[in-house]
Amino acid sequence: MALIPCAPMFISEYDYRLPDELIARYPCADRRGSRLLELGDGIHDRAFGDFPALLQPNDLLVFNDTRVIKARLAAKKATGGRAEILVERLQGERAVLAHIKASKSPKQGGRLLLADDVVATVIDRVGDLYSLNFSTDVLPVLEAH
Template sequence: MWRKSDFMYELPDELIARFPLAERSAARLLLARAVSVDEVALADRMVRDLPDLLEPDDLLVFNNTRVLPARLFGQKESGGRVEILLERLKSAHEANAYVRASKSPKVGGVIRIGSAELRVTGRHEALFALYSETPWAELLAAQGEMPIPP
């Protein structure tokens, strides 16, 4: 049986992939084989090894999630620079986000990102509620950047 503690480990920063490899088959692959009911053997392999590793009753788990380009840069009405990191899209036009600026924007304030205007509609602790007349999907596609992993 898998336990959450099985996945707690130190991961050196230099082992975190920031960009896909040019040769995708050279990507690293973690092979997990059941040794017994309570024990799993782990081995580092490469994606190119996969056809030789598969057995008839194996289970493949694919992670096909995409990173949302949820980091935006803009300006407050005062001209001050703002960095926005979307935390949650609530609707096509509403989102919760972390906002970094020399002075936090006020509720009712406007942030410009390119030709788009965001209105600060609320705040709860560190999260700001933002409204965009431009649909978020469109704004992120045009102006969004990939967030840097922590």
């Protein structure tokens, strides 16, 4: 199979201003009233209730059941200073890659104390991120905060 050459893509090409008031925080009470953008023989602004009529016999529907996790955690360093952990990537049940905002960068082996006696230990620095190991499974910690 041959690769098709394409022009380089830059993430900056996808950056745009989106006013906060245009961001949907909650779904419509009546989901059929949600807006739907149809691309085909032009661009059409539709309501989601129109969706079934747009389907063709051989269309493939793919359901996305992903969800956004609450990734920001308040923590304290062992010295008492405040820190904020922003989880970027889960790497296992107890391991993450995260940004850490603190007055001084935590060192390897440093411990960050969270609510409910949860401890996140700094394992290593990976570029701008920190590799952290938690004393318990990470997902329930994120969901609780």
